Amino acid sequence: MTDDLDLDELAADLADFAPQDKKGGRSAREQRIIAGFEEVQRFAEANGRAPAHGESNDIFERLYAVRLDRLRGLEECRSLLAPLDKQGLLAGVVTPATEPVETIGDDELLAELEGMGGASDITELRHVRTAADKRAAEEIANRTPCKDFDNFKPLFVQVKKDLDAGIRQTRRFQTMAEIQPGEFFIVGGQIAYVAEVGAEFVTEYDRRDSRLRVIYDNGTESDVLLRSLQRALHRDEAGRRITDPTAGPLFSGESGDGDLASGTIYVLRSKSDHPAVAAHRDVLHKIGVTGGDIARRIAAAKHDPTFLMADVEVIATYELFNVNRTRLENLIHRVFDLARLDIEIKDRFGQPVIPREWFLVPLFVVNEAVDRIRDGTITDYLYDPKTAALVRVDKAKGGRRERDQSRKT
Structure with a gap:
């Protein structure tokens, strides 16, 4: 889904690379290269420097840094852009990214100029996992021992008993459904308990998110973003929500209109x-x-x-x-x-x-x-x-x- 991939903020960037008819003696390919360079120039003008690599930098800056490296590294592009390079951006040294280009997600490098020197079209993307997907998987996997697990162990024991007795049931996790404190899930083959939900904050793309303290039945815990847990549950074929036994007569065993988490x-x-x-x-x-x-x-x-x-x-x-x-x-x-x-x-x-x-x-x-x-x-x-x-x-x-x-x- 678009929401999962975090691509909607970069839609305008893609528009710049749409195929164009040949005008003014320049091919569509040349016009796309120029359009991409002009984006880098606007960044440099606004920030007083060339874009740089680094995970701490803005997604757009990292995108422009990769693009600039590609332009600097190809003679064809340097020759085409030299008359337009008033800021001297092409004269810089090609700097290696802090992580291999092949591993950077396509939501972060959506305008990567892959294939300029070959047959691939400039708009073609590498087929890699998105950065959002990787962050979700990494956060779920990055667990530490739960020092106060004795306080939570009885909860897991009771949940397992409830599941065996049919008091609780498991449901397929719905896409980006809400997650609340006190809920149980099955993710990565383990039962997970949402012990705490931190204060809500708004991301740079105006999305609401929170930090969760999640306890697992193997005695570990993780400090994970709510949206990361949502993605992990959605992508896990065996991911499930464990129902609340107090739902009583209100609980619907089958999904239907009005069903909510x-x-x-x-x-x-x-x-x-x-x-x-x-x-x-x-x-x-x-x-x-x-x-x-x-x-x-x-x-x-x-x-x-x-x-x-x-x-x-x-x-x-x-x-x-x-x-x-x-x-x-x-x-x-x-x-x-x-x-x-x-x-x-x-x-x-x-x-x-x-x-x-x-x-x-x-x-x-x-x-x-x-x-x-x-x-x-x-x-x-x-x-x-x-x-x-x-x-x-x-x-x-x-x-x-x-x-x-x-x-x-």
Whole structure:
């Protein structure tokens, strides 16, 4: 996939080497060579020096350094470019890369000028593993002894027992699925436990990533990037996610629509000035489930009738793992059905909309419901608005029958 190979940032670089028609007396090959050199010149102008090799340098600088070496090393290129070389870049000495060119990934050397002196086209790439793939494999393989393994050993013993008893199951890891602390995986033939997830940071290509502390059942551990573990699991034919035994009735044994590695239950409070909302603001909550970013989900709340055409604030969130998002949300709404807000909102086009995810429920009851979801007992309970509490299903139904009877009489 493009995301896995980290190639999208270099798309513009490829465009410079697209075949062109012969213009101004120059062949398409010559024009491509000139275009490649002009990229190197722009780098030198911006940085005040020629590009250099080195793993600590920017990917683009390393790319330009290899390209410049190729241009310096070919008489054909030096003759063609000499009139354009105002910065004296071609006069430099060809410096060997810190790692053999053949081992550098094609995402780092996407514009490598392989084959200039032969029959290969300038756009042809070497068939090697990408740098991202190699880094992922190296990080997974680079393990050290886990000094406090005694603290984790009981967890692995229990997981193996759960697998033997069918309490836990294994699933094929989905491409770039989320990874959360406390999850177990099978990678490289060993059970891996995600003990810690470090602070999230943004890479130079605006991708979110984190450092993980991963413990393995052979008593070793690794400090690995989240995205590296994702890649390793995806590329490992035997790579698996081990399910959480607390998923209970929410767990889906088969992959289907709405299936997620994890889900977030969110509770929102509306800032709407609608009379029906303002009168019950402290106990009126929108309860939903998402697998994405909550901040992004609510960013346009004031334009969305689902959010009562008003801004909202996040009151609480709860993380759950190995759940079916759709089934979980339906279950929560069934539990609180008797407290569902009956309100009609006009959307921005003036059309009436009836939101279905707002409930007159105190936050402490939502907390209790989440606890019962986690221990698997939630299916025995419904919310009773009369007592503002979760009650067993038989009692809740009895109360409903009494209310229905009183209405008839």
